[in-house]
Amino acid sequence: MENASIAVPPSGGGAFLRTVDSASLSHQLPHEKLAWMLRKMCETRYFEEKAEELYTRGLVHGTMHLSIGMEASPIGSIGALEPDDLIIHHHRGHGHTIAKGADIAIMMGEFLGKEPGYCRGRGGSMHIADMQGGNFGATGIVGGGIPIAVGIGLALHMRRSSQVLLSFFGDGTTNEGAFHEALNLASIWKLPIVFICDNNKYGMSMDVHQVMNIEYISERAASYGIPGVSIDGNDVLTVYQVIGEAIARARAGEGPMLVENLTYRWRGHSKSDRNLYRTQEEIAEWMERCPIKRFKQLLVTEHIMDEVEVEDIDLQAKETIDQSAEEAVLMPEPSPENMEDEVYAP
Amino acid sequence: MSDQKTREITYLEAVREAMVQEMRSDPDVFLMGEDIGVYGGAFGVSQGMLDEFGPERIRETPISEEAIAGAATGAAMMGMRPIIEIMFMDFLTLAMDQLANQAAKIRFMFGGQTSVPLVCRAPAGSGTGAAAQHCQSLEAWLVHAPGIKVVAPSTPYDAKGLLVTSIRDNNPVFFMEHKLLYRTKGQVPEDLYSIPFGQAEVKRPGRDLTVIAYSNMVVRALEAAEILAVENIEIEVVDLRTLKPLDEATLIASVCKTGRVLIVHEAPLTGGFGGELAALIAGGEAFDFLDAPIRRLAGLDIPIPYNRTLERATVPQVEDIVAAARILAKEGK
Numbered sequence: 306m307e308n309a310s311i312a313v314p315p316s317g318g319g320a321f322l323r324t325v326d327s328a329s330l331s332h333q334l335p336h337e338k339l340a341w342m343l344r345k346m347c348e349t350r351y352f353e354e355k356a357e358e359l360y361t362r363g364l365v366h367g368t369m370h371l372s373i374g375m376e377a378s379p380i381g382s383i384g385a386l387e388p389d390d391l392i393i394h395h396h397r398g399h400g401h402t403i404a405k406g407a408d409i410a411i412m413m414g415e416f417l418g419k420e421p422g423y424c425r426g427r428g429g430s431m432h433i434a435d436m437q438g439g440n441f442g443a444t445g446i447v448g449g450g451i452p453i454a455v456g457i458g459l460a461l462h463m464r465r466s467s468q469v470l471l472s473f474f475g476d477g478t479t480n481e482g483a484f485h486e487a488l489n490l491a492s493i494w495k496l497p498i499v500f501i502c503d504n505n506k507y508g509m510s511m512d513v514h515q516v517m518n519i520e521y522i523s524e525r526a527a528s529y530g531i532p533g534v535s536i537d538g539n540d541v542l543t544v545y546q547v548i549g550e551a552i553a554r555a556r557a558g559e560g561p562m563l564v565e566n567l568t569y570r571w572r573g574h575s576k577s578d579r580n581l582y583r584t585q586e587e588i589a590e591w592m593e594r595c596p597i598k599r600f601k602q603l604l605v606t607e608h609i610m611d612e613v614e615v616e617d618i619d620l621q622a623k624e625t626i627d628q629s630a631e632e633a634v635l636m637p638e639p640s641p642e643n644m645e646d647e648v649y650a651p
Numbered sequence: 652m653s654d655q656k657t658r659e660i661t662y663l664e665a666v667r668e669a670m671v672q673e674m675r676s677d678p679d680v681f682l683m684g685e686d687i688g689v690y691g692g693a694f695g696v697s698q699g700m701l702d703e704f705g706p707e708r709i710r711e712t713p714i715s716e717e718a719i720a721g722a723a724t725g726a727a728m729m730g731m732r733p734i735i736e737i738m739f740m741d742f743l744t745l746a747m748d749q750l751a752n753q754a755a756k757i758r759f760m761f762g763g764q765t766s767v768p769l770v771c772r773a774p775a776g777s778g779t780g781a782a783a784q785h786c787q788s789l790e791a792w793l794v795h796a797p798g799i800k801v802v803a804p805s806t807p808y809d810a811k812g813l814l815v816t817s818i819r820d821n822n823p824v825f826f827m828e829h830k831l832l833y834r835t836k837g838q839v840p841e842d843l844y845s846i847p848f849g850q851a852e853v854k855r856p857g858r859d860l861t862v863i864a865y866s867n868m869v870v871r872a873l874e875a876a877e878i879l880a881v882e883n884i885e886i887e888v889v890d891l892r893t894l895k896p897l898d899e900a901t902l903i904a905s906v907c908k909t910g911r912v913l914i915v916h917e918a919p920l921t922g923g924f925g926g927e928l929a930a931l932i933a934g935g936e937a938f939d940f941l942d943a944p945i946r947r948l949a950g951l952d953i954p955i956p957y958n959r960t961l962e963r964a965t966v967p968q969v970e971d972i973v974a975a976a977r978i979l980a981k982e983g984k
Contacts, residue, residue: 393725425762436764441728446752452721453753459722460729463681463707483748486718493713648759648797650766650821 321521321565323534327542331607334542339609340618342384342541346376346597347622348409349400353572355630356399356416356430360576364634366418369430370397374539374571377596378503380404381544382471382566385552391439391457393450394473396431397503397570398443401473405440407433409625413633420639427639427647447508448481450474451500455487458496458561469497469555471548477508479522488563492529495560499551502563503538505570510582526563538566539596542603569594655840663833665807666696666772669814670734672843674704677732680818681708683719684736693738694774694833716742720749720771724823727769728757732818739785740775740827743792754823755798766821770814776829776867776917777966783954786962788866788918793825794895794927800848801894803827805869807837809892812846819845829867829917849896853905857885859980860911863902863928865891868915868967875972884980886913894924902928903937910942911979917966920949943982948975 331339353371360369372379379400383392394401402412407423415422416430423433434442441457444450454472461468478484479502491498502522506513519525526533532554537543544566551562569591573580580588601619604610610618660668674680681704682697688711691698701709712719716737723733737743743750754767777786793801800822804810810828817824854869855876862872869890876886889905891897906912912932914925925947932938932945950966 423762424760424764427762428760432760434761434764436728436761441725442757442761444753446748449721449748449753452718452749453725453728454721455718456722456725456727456733457729458725459710460726460731463726463731483717483721486713486715487721489713490715490718490722647763649800650758650763650768 321523321533321535323536323547325536325540325543325546327540327603328607330542330546331603331609336609338384339604342380342545343600343604343615343618344622345380345384345404346541346600347619348625349376349380349403350597351623351626352399352403352409352413355626359417359630364417367429367431368575369416370575371572372397372400372570374591374595375503375505375568376400377541377544377600378501378538378566378568379473381541382473382501382548385545385549386469386471389439390468391441391470392473393441393454393457393470394443395450395475395478395503396443396445397475398433398473399430402433402435402440402443405435406438407435407440410629410632413629414636417633417636418638419633419636421636425639448474448478448483451478451487452483454498455490455496458491458498459494461497462494467556469499469552471499471501473501473503475508476502476504476506476513476522477511478502479525480516488529488531488561491561492531495558497555497558498561499548499555500561500563501548502565503568504565505568507570507574507582509574510578512582521565523563523565531561531563533563533565535565535567538568539594539599541596541600655842655844657838657840659836660807660839661833662807662810662828662835662837663694663696665811665839666814666828667698667700668839669811669818670697671700671703673815673818674708676843679730680732680734681710682734682736683710683712683723685712685714685738687711687736692736694830696736716745717749720746721753723769723771724749724754724757724767727754727767728765732768734770734772734818737771737773740773740789741784741787743773743789750793750799750823751796755796758822759798767823768821770817770824770826772826772828774828774830774833776831777955777962778831780957780959780962782957786955788916788950790825790827790894791918791922791924794924798823800824800896801827802848802892803866803894804892805832805854805866805890807835807839809846811839812844813892815843815845816848820848827866831867832870835870846892848893849898850893851889851891851898851901853887853901854890855886855888857887857909859885859909860913860976861887861889861902861905861909862913862915862972862976863889863891864915865894866917868917871967871969872915872972874969875976878969878973879976882977884976886976899931903932903935906932906937907940910940911982912941913946913948913972913975913979915948915967915972917950919952920947921952923949925949942984943979946975946979948972
């Protein structure tokens with residue numbers, strides 16, 4: 306027993322990290338799929354830049370949580386779904402909503418609190434849902450959506466549906482009790498859910514590694530007896546590939562999986578954030594790893610698209626956002642009349 | 652219930668019968684909770700249901716109240732009609748984010764795009780010596796969360812009819828079952844029937860004063876009424892049956908008739924539902940008919956103690972209702 310020491314379980318380290326050869330994958334995917342991914346990422350980026358602009362112009366009543374720099378995670382993940390599959394996500398969820406096929410003018414209308422908005426101006430940026438589009442919405446409570454995901458997955462399971470649900474949440478959520486209860490339940494019931502952690506390195510101002518003694522959040526999957534994997538969440542094709550495999554697994558009835566998309570938000574947590582907890586150098590370093598820039602470079606380098614086509618897609622996305630914003634600004638305001646009648650369903 | 656066949660069953664059996672009959676007729680209805688299978692639920696409410704419906708629909712869970720409530724919310728948004736059993740009402744604390752922040756708000760927050768037809772059942776109240784964390788009556792919390800309906804039946808007949816309505820309702824409904832009521836008996840039709848929400852019932856008519864109560868306090872008020880009748884004090888017992896929606900008309904009419912009102916509940920006085928009722932009566936047409944101040948009889952503002960004597964002294968007993976009614980019947984005369 307001379308080597309006996311207090312056993313510290315080894316942090317999973319590299320064992321949890323999974324890489325994908327994006328360059329060769331780009332040649333296997335249909336051109337339309339790749340174009341769709343680029344367009345949706347650009348739309349998300351321009352949507353949020355437009356949101357900032359509208360905010361600065363004083364047209365936004367509440368706050369907003371921007372995901373600039375994180376676009377590959379929602380777009381790559383949702384890109385791997387079939388159209389009738391489902392998602393539920395979180396307060397930093399503009400990309401998820403756009404990827405799930407939301408009408409961007411209606412979405413922008415909700416952001417501005419307008420009557421034709423998805424939630425008729427009742428929800429705002431933090432609660433955009435598009436039920437008809439299979440988007441069960443964003444919750445403002447950290448971790449609030451994951452137990453609901455279990456219920457959606459349970460209904461799919463009980464109805465023997467072939468649909469799959471993607472449940473998105475942030476790194477901070479994984480320290481909530483809801484995360485533990487929900488993943489355990491989804492595991493024992495083998496529900497068709499892929500749990501996706503958009504790990505952007507900070508829970509508001511708190512560095513992930515100050516609040517957990519593990520290298521990768523995906524290590525937590527082991528507690529629930531489900532596979533866990535961490536990936537480069539800024540590479541849209543890596544996300545597409547790995548989430549796609551998790552979806553196939555869930556659809557085959559093999560149960561849930563936890564995928565950690567490692568990414569970074571360029572902007573502050575919300576409008577009140579003064580970035581006191583991180584350095585400008587760190588932000589600049591991650592801006593170099595911009596998921597959109599990387600994807601564009603890959604497409605050109607691999608001769609999937611030429612620069613003209615890439616920039617054309619970019620420009621179209623910008624135009625879509627500009628037009629949607631113009632439309633949304635002109636949308637009518639909701640009326641306070643009969644608001645109380647809407648609390649309960651008939 | 653005219654020519655339907657009725658027989659005497661317990662409150663507990665009535666709750667079970669409502670679930671069983673609804674599950675037979677609607678495949679979207681299922682029950683979820685802790686120890687509800689072979690064990691039959693902590694109080695035996697779901698006894699035998701596993702045999703009939705199997706583990707898919709009598710879905711046992713780990714001890715994970717938040718996930719249970721969340722799973723019900725998500726399933727309800729998918730069009731299922733989950734019933735969840737929370738083992739004690741006190742454990743709602745663990746499920747409260749899902750009930751108050753999610754289930755209650757999702758419909759409104761999403762602009763009416765969806766609805767959340769779930770039922771959350773839980774045994775409430777003191778009298779079993781289960782002390783501070785297994786005896787609470789937390790209905791005021793739920794009433795205070797717009798989006799949730801709150802039901803608190805006092806008889807087996809009401810329990811069955813109101814649970815059927817709860818299951819068919821398209822909103823989150825909290826269904827409060829007082830532990831001391833489980834063994835009480837009453838006539839209940841065998842067939843399915845439903846009782847609409849928002850209809851209080853005058854459980855005993857009387858001329859001298861109105862007692863407004865719900866859940867187990869209705870039983871105590873009716874016992875008190877027997878004692879008071881001997882003294883020629885006739886109390887009218889109004890059973891709210893549903894706290895939200897509230898049948899204002901029936902209670903206002905009763906107060907207008909008697910001119911005196913005693914509001915009785917087991918939950919602590921401060922912030923209790925009785926304050927809401929008192930304000931409603933004082934602020935409306937009944938005010939001009941009042942011959943005496945509105946009185947409230949409620950639980951003490953303390954955690955429920957363990958010791959039998961202390962526990963009894965914490966919440967209104969029959970003799971407390973009798974004493975309060977005696978004084979009120981003479982007030983202002």
